[in-house]
Amino acid sequence: MKQLNVLFVIPCYETYGMSGHYVMPMGILYVSAYVKQSGVCMVHTLNLNHIEGDEYQVLRDYCIIHDIHVIGVGGLSGEYKDLARIVGYARKINPKIFIVVGGGIMTAAPKVAMRAFENADCGIIGEGELTTVELLQTLTNGGSLASVRGIIYRDGGMLRKTLPRAEIMELDSLPFPDYEGFNYKEYLEQNPDLSDDGKQYTPISVIGGRSCKYNCTFCFHPSGTKYRQRSLDSIFSEIDYLIAHYKVSYIALREELFATDNKRVYDFCQRINKYDVDWSIQLRIDSINQDLVDILKNTRCRYVFVGVESADDMILKSMKKGVKRNQIEHALEMLKNAGLNSRSGVIFGDTEETYESAQYTLKWFYENRKQYRLYVDMIIAFPGTDLYERACKNNVIPDPVQFLKDGCPIVNISKMTNEEFRQLVKDVECINYRKYNVKNYPQ
Numbered sequence: 001m002k003q004l005n006v007l008f009v010i011p012c013y014e015t016y017g018m019s020g021h022y023v024m025p026m027g028i029l030y031v032s033a034y035v036k037q038s039g040v041c042m043v044h045t046l047n048l049n050h051i052e053g054d055e056y057q058v059l060r061d062y063c064i065i066h067d068i069h070v071i072g073v074g075g076l077s078g079e080y081k082d083l084a085r086i087v088g089y090a091r092k093i094n095p096k097i098f099i100v101v102g103g104g105i106m107t108a109a110p111k112v113a114m115r116a117f118e119n120a121d122c123g124i125i126g127e128g129e130l131t132t133v134e135l136l137q138t139l140t141n142g143g144s145l146a147s148v149r150g151i152i153y154r155d156g157g158m159l160r161k162t163l164p165r166a167e168i169m170e171l172d173s174l175p176f177p178d179y180e181g182f183n184y185k186e187y188l189e190q191n192p193d194l195s196d197d198g199k200q201y202t203p204i205s206v207i208g209g210r211s212c213k214y215n216c217t218f219c220f221h222p223s224g225t226k227y228r229q230r231s232l233d234s235i236f237s238e239i240d241y242l243i244a245h246y247k248v249s250y251i252a253l254r255e256e257l258f259a260t261d262n263k264r265v266y267d268f269c270q271r272i273n274k275y276d277v278d279w280s281i282q283l284r285i286d287s288i289n290q291d292l293v294d295i296l297k298n299t300r301c302r303y304v305f306v307g308v309e310s311a312d313d314m315i316l317k318s319m320k321k322g323v324k325r326n327q328i329e330h331a332l333e334m335l336k337n338a339g340l341n342s343r344s345g346v347i348f349g350d351t352e353e354t355y356e357s358a359q360y361t362l363k364w365f366y367e368n369r370k371q372y373r374l375y376v377d378m379i380i381a382f383p384g385t386d387l388y389e390r391a392c393k394n395n396v397i398p399d400p401v402q403f404l405k406d407g408c409p410i411v412n413i414s415k416m417t418n419e420e421f422r423q424l425v426k427d428v429e430c431i432n433y434r435k436y437n438v439k440n441y442p443q
Contacts, residue, residue, distance in 0.1 A: 108384030
């Protein structure tokens with residue numbers, strides 16, 4: 001039985017349009033840490049954003065020197081081009097390397113993703129920790145891939161999808177992400193965050209939960225459908241670790257439903273108050289109440305991120321947001337009156353969006369953008385979302401594989417004419433000072 005040499009790779013990102021700037025993909029850090037803990041193979045890691053030299057040559061030299069048998073990459077649907085580049089390099093370096101792709105890009109539409117990644121041997125569907133370990137054990141022992149739950153793989157010219165794997169319910173059982181393996185110190189130094197007053201922060205992300213129990217039409221949950229939370233003890237153990245190993249001034253809690261109950265928020269505030277750090281949280285509009293606001297008031301909560309999405313009740317209903325405009329305004333007003341900095345935005349292009357409804361929300365945006373610190377954006381029908389399924393069904397996305405290869409461009413799935421849609425995109429581009437990747441309507 002030969003021990004496998006496995007390499008987890010983060011590509012040198014071009015997706016985000018700014019040299020050296022990227023969002024650390026925490027999923028592969030979790031998988032790497034879990035596989036290392038299992039001892040099932042020899043784990044190697046490579047973050048190409050922090051290594052000088054030609055990307056292909058660096059990867060080639062590493063694979064040859066360390067006799068790499070398996071390469072794993074993963075990320076989101078919008079990152080296809082960066083991930084595909086690594087997959088192509090790996091196949092060119094060694095036709096026998098076993099290539100695995102995971103993350104939201106694979107979980108959202110496994111067959112589409114595998115067709116787009118022509119050189120990938122296998123895809124991880126859902127959470128990757130347990131599945132990757134079992135896959136590597138099977139490869140080591142020469143077993144059948146059909147026995148591994150939660151994957152899709154090539155069998156000759158066919159794609160075989162195995163039985164799904166249940167979500168990991170005990171998140172506290174997972175090790176902390178493999179920060180050291182992926183140059184986290186260099187990442188923090190390269191991606192500082194500036195506050196409104198010009199102060200520079202070193203932003204640290206801590207994931208306190210997985211998935212979401214809501215089903216907004218524009219959202220997809222790659223970690224499953226059951227919402228699970230880590231204990232505060234686990235979260236603060238990780239915070240202690242991060243503070244001991246890195247320069248930390250700001251912690252972003254990446255958990256969509258942090259405030260499932262006010263007591264959890266109260267306990268968190270009491271404990272975080274002992275640390276010399278600012279922090280931010282994400283909240284749903286319908287979870288914001290006066291008691292919660294009073295708990296957050298006078299803490300070092302730097303930002304409260306909330307999803308507004310639209311000022312039109314008909315559009316909010318179509319999005320399955322479960323809130324109305326009056327609730328939105330009441331919640332934002334409570335946060336403002338408490339001196340809490342909310343960050344929220346509206347997104348245009350829902351299936352029920354008309355030019356009139358978009359202008360209505362745009363007018364509301366201009367009236368409230370300063371007091372509520374609002375931003376605007378266009379909806380993207382990412383794979384896995386309800387909007388994507390509708391767009392494919394209605395032939396707005398006629399070729400899902402090409403759509404993924406194109407970087408998931410913005411398409412007109414609304415009730416607007418193409419001319420109206422084009423004008424709205426131009427309006428949003430002017431507000432954001434950037435061009436959008438838009439396809440499938442006359443230019």
